Amino acid sequence: MIREEFKKLPLHKKIHKLYTEGTFVVGIRYYAHKVNLYLLDNEYIEVFYNHKLDKIDKIDFLNQDHTRMKFYLDQINLNI
Template sequence: MIPSHKFIALELKDQLKTLFLEGSFIVSIRYYGYKINLYLLNNFYVEVFYNHKHDHIEKVQPLDKNHTRMKFYSDQIKLPGDLMC
């Protein structure tokens, strides 16, 4: 199990490999020009930003629980209460 600080330091291709092998897919949302897949990896959530126009994963980042995207997630699924604060 990889801790979040080591996961963030990985190159994009290694982050994706780790997510697909060790993470659990939670939900997808549409957000502006992206399809964002939310994963649970160990004890933290990770977002994968896929750009449809360019058919390319642009970035992988830990979930920012204070971002307005949280509403899109909470409309579809129930995340643990401490994430919704």
């Protein structure tokens, strides 16, 4: 599945696809969210879970230029 197809999916279908076809890589804490990183079709995807509201706020492709990368790189080696 290409990026644009995935981006157009409704949230519940993105969740289903990640949990059934993706591979969980690592989870980090980032401000009010627990961010789970998944690998799907050679793409890294972040799931932003707001534990206070008990809901997923956002699912998006990993931005390699974001400062959040340091949290991932401290824990794992991402071959990007």
